[in-house]
């Protein structure tokens with residue numbers, strides 16, 4: 149087969165990961181999903197009228213407003229021929245046009261895999277070990293946050309609920325095996341991935357056992373979605389909406405196969421994600437964290453419709469000094485945490501058969517639960533946070549932190565925020581995140597604007613790029629001045645090798661986001677001509693104003709194909725007013741007790757209360773974590789309550805070494821000229 153030839157052709161191929169082609173097409177399952185226009189509950193009529201289905205299998209899968217999907221399973225025992233994997237079932241064909249149903253469809257099962265890597269290099273890693281930079285998790289614990297009260301669903305290949313390092317934190321009364329449709333999420337023999345993930349989130353502390361989770365007092369709920377076979381849309385939708393009234397965070401370290409393909413959630417799963425952020429957590433929205441994938445910089449997470457959803461938070465990994473070797477190019481990635489690496493250290497976590505493992509614990513599968521744990525600490529610090537508050541908090545409190553990006557250079561976007569094509573806004577800092585969470589003001593309501601579809605009919609020639617620029621006028625999008633996500637629908641075709649297609653989007657501020665770049669495996673497996681209509685998502689324009697000229701550049705890697713863009717359109721998400729709250733950064737400052745501070749993002753001022761003057765606040769502030777220390781006096785002559793050091797996007801240090809918060813503004817402030825004023 150041509151694969152070996154292409155191996156030589158694509159000389160950069162590394163044998164560290166072996167791809168097996170599983171079909172993007174999927175196979176017919178025994179499940180049928182429907183929507184009905186009948187008013188009565190299907191429980192009253194479906195079984196009676198459709199005896200070809202297992203009666204007890206009927207259930208509601210997802211309900212979002214008046215959109216309700218039900219699922220039923222074909223009964224093999226009532227038929228002589230086995231259900232075919234290749235063709236639509238005759239029973240489905242017979243009923244699909246019945247007036248009872250708005251839709252009636254046999255589900256296709258797709259292959260979904262854990263986001264792990266498989267190499268051999270035993271090593272050890274300790275969460276709170278001596279590593280720089282640090283994710284500052286123990287500092288967040290020191291501030292009193294440990295995840296208590298937060299419920300985290302581990303959506304994976306199961307969870308060993310009686311593991312001695314997890315059992316005290318597991319709630320087995322609301323857990324679920326969606327894959328086998330029963331109430332026990334215990335994994336099959338050999339499936340330890342979900343148990344590895346669970347330990348990183350919430351393994352117990354101080355029990356003399358294995359490891360400790362980032363949110364070691366949080367509650368875990370096992371939701372099994374992965375097993376030996378494929379899974380359907382309704383199963384994924386059920387898993388991502390399971391116990392929506394209780395669960396705060398759904399931690400997802402799985403998805404389509406890495407390396408090649410374009411796969412996205414089905415209609416029901418998309419509805420479940422939107423329902424989760426709309427109706428979960430009492431209307432504040434649940435948090436869906438998602439592993440960005442391990443396809444290395446030879447893959448692009450934008451081809452993974454789960455990671456590139458605006459409703460999920462895609463998390464990638466760092467190793468010492470740079471992005472992890474397996475991290476993908478990812479315009480949808482918001483942030484990174486340590487994910488373990490055979491090039492430095494593996495992580496350590498719980499595993500099945502009541503074990504403890506560090507060998508091979510590397511992958512975005514493992515950086516994602518660490519992020520879920522950090523988010524749990526922030527939700528504990530401020531339970532009012534919405535799903536979008538969490539995304540804004542991540543943008544504000546993650547920074548480059550000295551990590552280089554092995555694919556390209558870091559850039560600064562038009563809102564002054566540094567980002568990388570691989571690492572998003574950078575490395576998560578639990579202390580910053582909880583500190584900023586405490587005094588967070590809910591961001592303004594989300595606005596959206598969509599452009600009409602721009603028709604292009606531009607084709608690339610050779611290796612040079614073609615482009616199409618469109619001006620967005622104020623009248624096109626008057627509701628958004630501060631961007632969050634940008635999605636781009638592109639309808640394109642290629643005359644050969646899909647994976648050589650590349651897309652770059654440039655904003656009016658000149659920020660360039662790599663929506664798609666050369667993916668050698670996709671170019672290998674999809675070698676003939678074709679076309680695709682795909683939605684790409686980027687977080688890189690966060691904080692920018694959408695008004696101005698947007699340019700879509702397209703090309704084919706080394707001119708190996710001719711890429712044609714037929715049409716494209718943009719959808720902007722964001723807010724009308726500045727989402728950054730005018731928070732008092734000195735809220736934790738000891739000076740606060742006897743004065744007031746105010747901040748408008750460009751300048752900062754503090755004022756002592758009338759009766760306090762003459763003594764220096766710094767003298768009583770002893771350590772950065774000692775926030776309860778307070779001064780009784782303050783004076784104009786000293787640095788009372790004043791920011792003494794702050795770099796854009798970094799922690800603000802107030803006088804006395806007190807960390808007051810994280811500064812994010814449009815102009816980079818290094819010096820704070822406004823001295824404390826004294827009324828005395």
Ligand SMILES: *[C@@H]1O[C@H](CO)[C@@H](O)[C@H](O)[C@H]1NC(C)=O
Nearest residue numbers: 291292293294295296353365
């Ligand atoms: C966890 O945090 C809560 C709230 O701050 C606190 O009451 C509890 O003692 C903490 N538990 C542990 C084991 O640290």
Ligand SMILES: *[C@@H]1O[C@H](CO)[C@@H](O)[C@H](O)[C@H]1NC(C)=O
Nearest residue numbers: 639640641679680681714715
């Ligand atoms: C998308 O492109 C294909 C050809 O590549 C074309 O047939 C189809 O009409 C296009 N659709 C839209 C909405 O532009």
Ligand SMILES: *[C@@H]1O[C@H](CO)[C@@H](O)[C@H](O)[C@H]1NC(C)=O
Nearest residue numbers: 636637638639680681682683
């Ligand atoms: C392409 O995708 C967009 C967004 O999902 C959709 O609105 C449009 O109808 C699609 N076009 C085609 C030709 O499928």
Ligand SMILES: CC(=O)N[C@H]1CO[C@H](CO)[C@@H](O)[C@@H]1O
Nearest residue numbers: 740741742743757778779780
């Ligand atoms: C007005 C005011 O808040 N005064 C406080 C100044 O700080 C001391 C020490 O913490 C407090 O006891 C006062 O109440």
